[in-house]
């Protein structure tokens with residue numbers, strides 16, 4: 001098989017631990033399916049600030065740009081929280097998204113059977129919840145001009161939110177295409193009753209919608225969406241929205257499944273290149289103690305196989321292995337009912353590897 | 357007693373019906389407590405568009421400006437949804453907030469005992485939830501410059517989000533003061549890792565916090581807040597945030613209580629003037645059928661009594677009357693378990709009036 005290059009960014013906190021288990025999975029799929037991966041590690045986030053003086057060193061970008069896909073653990077932690085902007089892990093995150101042209105962030109929010117009761121939502125409300133938030137990732141208020149100026153009312157801060165037709169159209173088309181491969185329902189979320197960018201957004205959605213006649217489209221205002229996610233989560237299939245709204249709604253959606261520690265995500269650009277990472281953060285409080293749950297990162301590998309490489313067989317095998325291990329009752333501390341029986345990060349990784 | 361002037365805006369959909377019940381309550385408190393109210397009705401929203409060609413006629417503004425407080429039913433409906441911007445009810449809403457200087461929107465999210473099971477959240481998670489979202493209402497991306505321009509990537513839309521120190525300081529101080537009268541906990545919500553306006557916001561919070569040493573302060577990122585509201589709703593007391601985040605989070609918070617149809621809100625400026633309205637919308641689908649629940653509007657009167665007039669005795673009496681009627685098992689259709697036993701809007705209003 002063709003050699004696939006994977007840039008591996010372990011990052012901070014529990015990042016290195018969960019990524020190590022995902023790498024075991026990569027290795028095992030090479031043996032079992034004959035695929036060939038060449039991994040290259042790169043520094044990013046807090047550790048890059050410490051070792052290179054910047055959260056996104058040029059050589060990390062180079063490694064990612066030469067790769068077919070990126071596997072990311074997690075970045076950030078209290079150690080860097082009070083740094084000036086250019087020395088913060090988040091700045092690296094925004095930088096890598098922009099530099100790699102990752103304009104689309106897919107966050108599936110599904111309920112794992114074994115975690116049904118972990119949600120704060122009632123089981124009957126959650127039943128059947130399986131949605132995906134498609135978030136625009138390189139535009140909007142995140143990347144618009146920002147500045148301060150003096151006024152008679154004290155200093156003023158300004159953020160600019162801008163979207164052009166092309167930016168909206170590419171993400172909206174992608175969302176329609178994803179919906180076509182799923183339950184064929186798309187909710188486009190905006191605040192068209194207040195924002196000009198939302199009115200443009202909605203115009204573009206209305207313009208392209210006729211090309212996807214098989215997809216049932218609804219326009220939902222962002223405040224209403226925050227409510228409907230709570231009231232009828234299972235009625236959503238694909239939700240597409242701009243950067244800032246997507247940040248908020250994808251976190252709400254992930255949390256309501258109760259399975260947030262198990263969810264993976266993909267950030268995509270043009271073509272098949274993608275960056276894959278768990279939805280959870282760097283959890284500095286449990287870092288280095290073999291306590292972290294590696295499943296979300298391992299499932300990020302499966303997502304990479306499916307979306308970037310087209311290795312559906314291996315992706316299926318990984319997902320099935322995860323299910324089997326969970327069904328056999330094995331749990332890391334975060335998802336264990338009886339914490340005294342919880343297993344560690346490496347044990348969970350080994351079991352999944354063995355089950356593939 | 358001094359005559360208090362109340363501008364009454366019935367609005368659209370179920371607005372006139374619920375406001376009529378609230379006016380019965382006003383009348384009854386005059387009889388029982390000796391207060392004197394002078395009400396003046398004003399056109400606003402869709403009905404003002406139909407009758408006056410604008411959602412916010414100058415005479416409505418005049419009536420509000422001469423009043424001590426405003427009672428609002430609800431505005432909007434599908435009839436006006438596709439109108440051009442200046443002929444939409446929302447435009448009137450934004451206009452009245454700005455014109456009356458209502459920079460602060462208070463949305464208490466509490467759980468009504470009789471509606472505990474109406475929430476999609478588990479009862480044990482909801483237990484003890486009693487929070488208030490203090491939303492900045494006349495700044496941020498709602499009121500910043502908006503425009504379109506041509507680019508090589510198609511038309512571009514721009515919204516501007518701006519906050520100055522004074523705007524942030526007045527709302528933050530108000531939130532601290534509200535927290536001092538409650539459980540003394542304040543969560544300030546921002547996106548300081550990305551937005552310049554949020555960094556200014558956080559600086560101001562940090563600057564004024566030492567003046568409220570009895571209030572326990574936490575800074576919460578908006579995406580994290582959307583999650584924590586689901587995970588630990590009862591741990592919040594007062595949440596203060598900017599306009600757009602407040603729009604989303606206050607709706608999420610209201611919905612998770614399961615009591616959204618019963619919640620009232622206040623919009624305040626400098627001094628004691630305030631606009632009071634139910635959190636729910638104009639529900640055009642059930643308008644004119646004596647089906648609407650008037651409780652949120654009646655409780656808005658209680659909130660007005662407490663916050664603008666300082667009539668705590670009458671406010672208490674109204675709130676107690678509502679509890680008594682609910683405890684006696686009376687329900688409108690929206691909150692009835694057995695819909696066949698549901699009572700109508702006017703019956704519910706009459707019962708509450710009788711119970712005061």
Ligand SMILES: CC(C)[C@H](C(=O)O)[C@@H](O)C(=O)O
Pocket residue numbers: 090093094247549550579
């Ligand atoms: C860390 C932060 C800049 C980032 C974002 O807001 O995009 C994070 O919340 C996310 O969702 O990936």
Ligand SMILES: CC(C)[C@H](C(=O)O)[C@@H](O)C(=O)O
Pocket residue numbers: 193194223446449450603
């Ligand atoms: C109707 C709309 C303009 C308004 C807002 O976004 O402020 C509404 O959602 C609200 O929260 O009062």
